[in-house]
Amino acid sequence: MSAPAACSPEFINLAHRMADAGGEIARKYFRAGVSVDIKDDASPVTVADREIEAVLRDLIEAAYPAHGIFGEEQDTVRLDSEHIWVLDPIDGTRSFIAGVPLFGILICLLTNGRPVLGVLDQPILRERWIGAVGHGTKLNGAPVQVRSCAGLDKAMMFTTSPDMFRDETDVQYGRLRESVQLVRHGADCYAAGLLASGHADLMVEGSMQPYDYLPLVPVIENAGGIATDWSGAPLSLESDGLMVAAGDAAVHAAALARLAGS
Amino acid sequence: MSAPAACSPEFINLAHRMADAGGEIARKYFRAGVSVDIKDDASPVTVADREIEAVLRDLIEAAYPAHGIFGEEQDTVRLDSEHIWVLDPIDGTRSFIAGVPLFGILICLLTNGRPVLGVLDQPILRERWIGAVGHGTKLNGAPVQVRSCAGLDKAMMFTTSPDMFRDETDVQYGRLRESVQLVRHGADCYAAGLLASGHADLMVEGSMQPYDYLPLVPVIENAGGIATDWSGAPLSLESDGLMVAAGDAAVHAAALARLAGS
Numbered sequence: 001m002s003a004p005a006a007c008s009p010e011f012i013n014l015a016h017r018m019a020d021a022g023g024e025i026a027r028k029y030f031r032a033g034v035s036v037d038i039k040d041d042a043s044p045v046t047v048a049d050r051e052i053e054a055v056l057r058d059l060i061e062a063a064y065p066a067h068g069i070f071g072e073e074q075d076t077v078r079l080d081s082e083h084i085w086v087l088d089p090i091d092g093t094r095s096f097i098a099g100v101p102l103f104g105i106l107i108c109l110l111t112n113g114r115p116v117l118g119v120l121d122q123p124i125l126r127e128r129w130i131g132a133v134g135h136g137t138k139l140n141g142a143p144v145q146v147r148s149c150a151g152l153d154k155a156m157m158f159t160t161s162p163d164m165f166r167d168e169t170d171v172q173y174g175r176l177r178e179s180v181q182l183v184r185h186g187a188d189c190y191a192a193g194l195l196a197s198g199h200a201d202l203m204v205e206g207s208m209q210p211y212d213y214l215p216l217v218p219v220i221e222n223a224g225g226i227a228t229d230w231s232g233a234p235l236s237l238e239s240d241g242l243m244v245a246a247g248d249a250a251v252h253a254a255a256l257a258r259l260a261g262s
Numbered sequence: 263m264s265a266p267a268a269c270s271p272e273f274i275n276l277a278h279r280m281a282d283a284g285g286e287i288a289r290k291y292f293r294a295g296v297s298v299d300i301k302d303d304a305s306p307v308t309v310a311d312r313e314i315e316a317v318l319r320d321l322i323e324a325a326y327p328a329h330g331i332f333g334e335e336q337d338t339v340r341l342d343s344e345h346i347w348v349l350d351p352i353d354g355t356r357s358f359i360a361g362v363p364l365f366g367i368l369i370c371l372l373t374n375g376r377p378v379l380g381v382l383d384q385p386i387l388r389e390r391w392i393g394a395v396g397h398g399t400k401l402n403g404a405p406v407q408v409r410s411c412a413g414l415d416k417a418m419m420f421t422t423s424p425d426m427f428r429d430e431t432d433v434q435y436g437r438l439r440e441s442v443q444l445v446r447h448g449a450d451c452y453a454a455g456l457l458a459s460g461h462a463d464l465m466v467e468g469s470m471q472p473y474d475y476l477p478l479v480p481v482i483e484n485a486g487g488i489a490t491d492w493s494g495a496p497l498s499l500e501s502d503g504l505m506v507a508a509g510d511a512a513v514h515a516a517a518l519a520r521l522a523g524s
Contacts (some may be wrong), residue, residue, distance in 0.1 A: 031461055036444075044444060094446045098418050099461030101387070102362070125363070125387075156360050161447050162424060182298075182306060184356045185423050186448020199293055199361030 006134025007109070007116045011083075015107050015119045015130065018059050022052040022089060022105040023123030030124055031099045044093045049073055052089035052105060060085050070237070072211050084110040086237075088211040092160075092188030101125050104189040106215035113236055118218030120193050129193040131222035137196050146225040146247025147198035152254040155180040155201040155246075158191035164206040169242065172230070176204060176258045192216040192245065196223035201247055202255055203227075208241040220245050226252045230259050268396025269371070269378045273345075277369050277381045277392065280321050284314040284351060284367040285385030292386055293361045306355050311335055314351035314367060322347050332499065334473050341499075346372040348499075350473035354450030363387050366451040368477035375498055380480030382455050391455040393484035399458050408487040408509030409460035414516040417442040417463035417508075420453035426468040431504065434492070438466060438520045454478040454507065458485035463509055464517055465489075470503040482507050488514045492521050 029048040036044045053073045060067055068084035070076045078084075085107065090096050092103035101124035109117035120129040129144070131137035137144050149155050157180045165173045177183055180202060187194070189212070194200045196219050203220075205213070213227075217235050220227045227245035229235055235243065244259065246252035291310035298306045315335045322331055330346035332338045340346075347369065352358050354365035363386035371379035382391040391406070393399035399406050411417050419442045427435045439445055442464060449456070451474070456462045458481050465482075467475070475489075479497050482489045489507035491497055497505065506521065508514035 031459075038443070094418075094444055097444070098420070098446055098449075099456045099459065100364070100446070100449060100452070102364070156356075158360070161445075163445075181300070182356055182359070183423075183425075184360055184362070184448055186446055187360075187362060190362070194361045197293075197361065 004114050004116050004133050007132035018056045019121040021055045025052045026123040049089045056087050086211050086214045102190040108215035115214050115217040118215040120219050129219045131218035137223035144197040144223050146223050149201040149248040149251045152179045156182045157202040158187050159204050160188050172259045179258050203245040205243045210237050213243045232256050266376050266395050269394040276325050280318045281383040283317045287314045288385040311351045318349050348473050348476045364452040370477035377476050377479040380477040391481045393480035399485035406459040406485050408485050411463040411510040411513045414441045418444045419464040420449050421466050422450050434521045441520050465507040467505045472499045475505045494518050
């Protein structure tokens with residue numbers, strides 16, 4: 001595959017406007033006692049998730065009515081488009097519900113199936129990571145970079161919850177967990193920002209949907225990191241929901257090897 | 263036991279000065295690439311933990327040289343005193359190291375063995391919960407209150423990591439986890455603040471030291487909640503490191519029953 005062309009600044013501008021609009025809604029409902037519905041897949045959802053996705057979609061439709069949209073809360077449209085926006089209005093809904101300011105508004109642009117733009121916005125802390133091909137990754141406008149790591153046994157790893165893994169993936173995850181220096185749970189998407197900014201080394205997740213993992217890929221990759229599935233293949237709409245990301249290429253390779261059992 | 267007398271405002275003032283001084287140090291080292299030592303018990307420690315505890319101790323020694331001190335990083339002194347300060351300079355060191363603003367500076371005053379004053383300070387978010395007998399619990403000066411909860415099956419529960427539990431406690435925790443609506447990991451002490459402020463219902467922890475759990479007791483109790491060990495007994499310097507706290511008394515009782523197997 002050839003390297004994708006630099007992401008259009010117009011798309012980056014739209015992504016900022018989307019995150020601005022979504023953040024206003026999130027701040028309105030945070031710690032305000034919103035009621036929680038439990039979806040068929042046992043995941044929670046609130047009025048904030050639904051309102052934010054609706055606003056993000058309106059902004060896309062107004063600017064680029066031919067673009068496709070793949071979001072968590074509403075039906076997919078125009079998946080045959082060259083450009084597809086992938087939206088998670090609130091990643092980390094458990095955090096949002098419980099008043100923990102680590103949830104994120106996630107926005108991704110796929111061009112010809114490849115993630116070329118990713119936004120991770122934390123509206124309470126007012127931290128916005130945006131990574132785009134040709135533009136690097138920035139936190140609130142300042143370039144960020146992953147850090148090197150001397151080895152898997154020195155790695156600080158994030159995993160939202162070990163409950164995400166079952167049977168074979170639980171065994172694989174267990175092997176990896178025993179190989180790293182420290183593990184921290186419960187950060188959801190926020191871990192990708194910390195990885196991109198060089199505060200952590202490894203992020204391992206499972207049971208993800210495309211709107212959970214695709215927006216994180218440009219944030220990590222354009223900061224110099226690597227994000228793939230557990231076989232080392234690039235992440236796409238068709239991936240199996242398992243992600244491993246690292247700042248250091250050697251640590252990424254070592255993590256893949258531990259997951260594979262070697 | 264008789265109810266303890268109201269906590270002296272002088273002690274509350276000292277606790278504020280301690281949290282102010284500790285927070286300055288925490289902000290200086292947060293996301294600044296501090297090196298991490300791994301202690302004999304496999305827990306991490308940094309220069310920030312050590313500097314903060316030293317400053318907190320200096321303030322106590324200057325104000326009340328007869329008071330006892332029980333802290334994480336230095337030796338215990340004057341444990342036979344009427345008043346003993348219990349200190350965790352950074353609870354959630356994993357969060358601190360990885361750039362997650364959910365760690366806390368924890369300060370407790372025991373009077374005749376009972377926790378009468380507790381501080382949970384998050385210096386990055388500049389959120390300070392302080393609970394004291396006779397003074398309620400306040401977040402940045404505003405009174406907070408726990409919320410009611412319709413039942414265990416409606417409860418939002420915090421547990422820092424399921425890895426804290428082994429063998430029998432793992433079985434007990436597993437029973438409780440299956441009985442609640444949602445579980446969130448990785449919040450450490452911050453969960454107690456969210457519980458006191460009525461954003462969560464239940465907090466279950468294990469493998470704790472007195473400096474981890476004692477400061478949380480006045481924060482929770484003076485907001486109307488309950489914090490005990492897993493048998494329902496009050497928490498003290500001699501507790502076994504297992505804590506269950508709830509905003510709603512019926513949910514606390516139901517959680518104790520699930521832990522006990524009924």
